[in-house]
Amino acid sequence: MNTKDTLKAIFQKTTNLSPREIENYLTDKTSAEERFRIENQLLDDPFAADAVEGLSQSAGNVPDFSFDDFLKKVDAAPEEKVPTAKTVQMPARRFTLGRIAAAAAIIVAAGLGLFFWSNNDQRLYAQFHERYESDALLALRDDSSANVAEAELIAGLEAYDVDDFDKCIKHLGNFLQNNPRSQEAFFYTGLSYLEKNDLTKSLENFMQARDLGKDYYRESTWYAALTYLKREDAAATKRLLQDLLKQEGRYFQKAEVLHSKL
Amino acid sequence: MRSQPNSHNSLGGASDEELVERYSKHRDKQAFGVLYKRYAHLVYGSALKYMKDEETANDMVAQVFEKLYRKLPEVNVQNFKSYVYGSVRNECIARLRKIKSERQKKDNYSLDENIAGTFMENEGMLRLVENTESLEEKVADAMATLNDEQRQCVTLFFFEKKSYKEITEMTPFDLKQVKSYLQNGKRNLRNALEQTLERFS
Numbered sequence: 001m002n003t004k005d006t007l008k009a010i011f012q013k014t015t016n017l018s019p020r021e022i023e024n025y026l027t028d029k030t031s032a033e034e035r036f037r038i039e040n041q042l043l044d045d046p047f048a049a050d051a052v053e054g055l056s057q058s059a060g061n062v063p064d065f066s067f068d069d070f071l072k073k074v075d076a077a078p079e080e081k082v083p084t085a086k087t088v089q090m091p092a093r094r095f096t097l098g099r100i101a102a103a104a105a106i107i108v109a110a111g112l113g114l115f116f117w118s119n120n121d122q123r124l125y126a127q128f129h130e131r132y133e134s135d136a137l138l139a140l141r142d143d144s145s146a147n148v149a150e151a152e153l154i155a156g157l158e159a160y161d162v163d164d165f166d167k168c169i170k171h172l173g174n175f176l177q178n179n180p181r182s183q184e185a186f187f188y189t190g191l192s193y194l195e196k197n198d199l200t201k202s203l204e205n206f207m208q209a210r211d212l213g214k215d216y217y218r219e220s221t222w223y224a225a226l227t228y229l230k231r232e233d234a235a236a237t238k239r240l241l242q243d244l245l246k247q248e249g250r251y252f253q254k255a256e257v258l259h260s261k262l
Numbered sequence: 263m264r265s266q267p268n269s270h271n272s273l274g275g276a277s278d279e280e281l282v283e284r285y286s287k288h289r290d291k292q293a294f295g296v297l298y299k300r301y302a303h304l305v306y307g308s309a310l311k312y313m314k315d316e317e318t319a320n321d322m323v324a325q326v327f328e329k330l331y332r333k334l335p336e337v338n339v340q341n342f343k344s345y346v347y348g349s350v351r352n353e354c355i356a357r358l359r360k361i362k363s364e365r366q367k368k369d370n371y372s373l374d375e376n377i378a379g380t381f382m383e384n385e386g387m388l389r390l391v392e393n394t395e396s397l398e399e400k401v402a403d404a405m406a407t408l409n410d411e412q413r414q415c416v417t418l419f420f421f422e423k424k425s426y427k428e429i430t431e432m433t434p435f436d437l438k439q440v441k442s443y444l445q446n447g448k449r450n451l452r453n454a455l456e457q458t459l460e461r462f463s
Contacts, residue, residue: 003401004391004392006421007397007455008388008392009420010448010451011387011388012384014381014382014383016300017304019303032423035425036425039419039426043445044381044448045381046347046381047381050307050308051304051308052307054307054310054311054312055303055306055307055310057310057311058310062306063316065302067295067299074327074331077328214453252340253338
């Protein structure tokens with residue numbers, strides 16, 4: 001095989017692995033060529049890689065997922081219904097002093113609410129900020145090679161997992177002393193500072209994570225954008241969102257919506 | 263993503279995007295059925311990896327597809343595969359958190375398509391390879407950018423066609439390490455080659 005053909009085989013187009021292909025692979029019933037194709041695909045396709053790893057627990061056995069059975073169940077289950085004006089019977093209303101007082105209280109409360117939420121950037125931040133959820137910790141715990149060297153990283157992620165952000169920063173700081181290029185550690189440190197409302201340090205860490213490579217680039221960019229939003233720096237927020245919008249992928253849709261609102 | 267050629271369904275050759283569009287616009291159950299057949303086993307396997315329980319993994323398949331069945335027409339899905347993958351992972355993580363009872367589970371199900379970046383697309387790279395001559399030196403230069411562990415695993419896997427398992431037997435690395443070195447090595451190789459080949463194309 002010449003170099004061009006070798007490269008074509010390495011960067012092959014991915015397809016969905018069928019249940020049969022996975023079962024054959026897991027029970028060593030594939031040819032060497034087929035095994036290479038599948039294992040190569042697993043490097044590019046995390047969904048298939050997770051599925052193969054899971055199915056290895058059952059030697060590739062997959063239950064028969066009948067679509068007809070699925071339809072029967074799902075069509076039989078009542079869909080959540082939103083009451084409409086036609087179906088809701090409203091009781092007759094009478095204006096009593098108590099009701100007028102309650103209405104006045106609501107108006108005052110709404111006015112106060114509007115006052116505190118009048119800043120558009122802060123409102124958008126509250127709307128778009130979600131706690132970052134990740135399976136990094138699950139993967140590390142599951143990873144037999146995650147040994148002593150990664151103990152500080154695991155301790156940091158565990159602390160993040162239970163919202164102990166000071167502890168998370170401390171452990172990840174220790175980890176970074178020996179692993180100064182860990183995007184993951186910088187990213188989670190940034191998240192912790194963001195939760196602690198230390199926006200300057202949060203940005204420093206997100207930017208470090210961005211500069212170090214692709215692994216946490218989009219995540220760091222998104223959360224750095226949110227940090228700028230919290231600092232009410234719409235111009236910087238937009239710049240980072242535009243970066244996310246250059247190509248589809250992680251956070252593209254959210255970035256698109258947020259950008260349109262700025 | 264095209265389906266397997268042996269699909270019995272007349273829509274079996276349609277792309278995910280076409281099927282999603284048919285279902286979203288016309289509530290075409292046959293189109294949804296093809297997506298179900300295409301991905302149910304991957305959802306099951308992924309759920310089994312995280313939950314380590316067949317019954318729970320079965321439940322996950324029903325849960326994930328029921329949500330898709332109801333919500334798909336309302337959301338703008340760019341890449342169905344990564345959307346489904348994100349869904350099953352979110353569900354598993356939420357359920358594991360619930361099991362741990364460390365924190366109350368968020369009650370709003372987050373179905374964001376935020377993991378598309380982890381899937382590698384090779385079409386651009388294949389075009390570059392096709393249009394470039396004298397690749398040997400460029401490949402050697404790209405290989406030189408890898409660290410020792412990555413280079414060793416990449417050489418054994420891609421150039422000597424050894425399996426993951428054979429590589430664990432030939433090196434001091436365990437299976438997880440081999441996969442990790444290959445994954446990162448392939449990504450770095452792609453990045454280095456892309457930069458070089460784009461200059462020559």
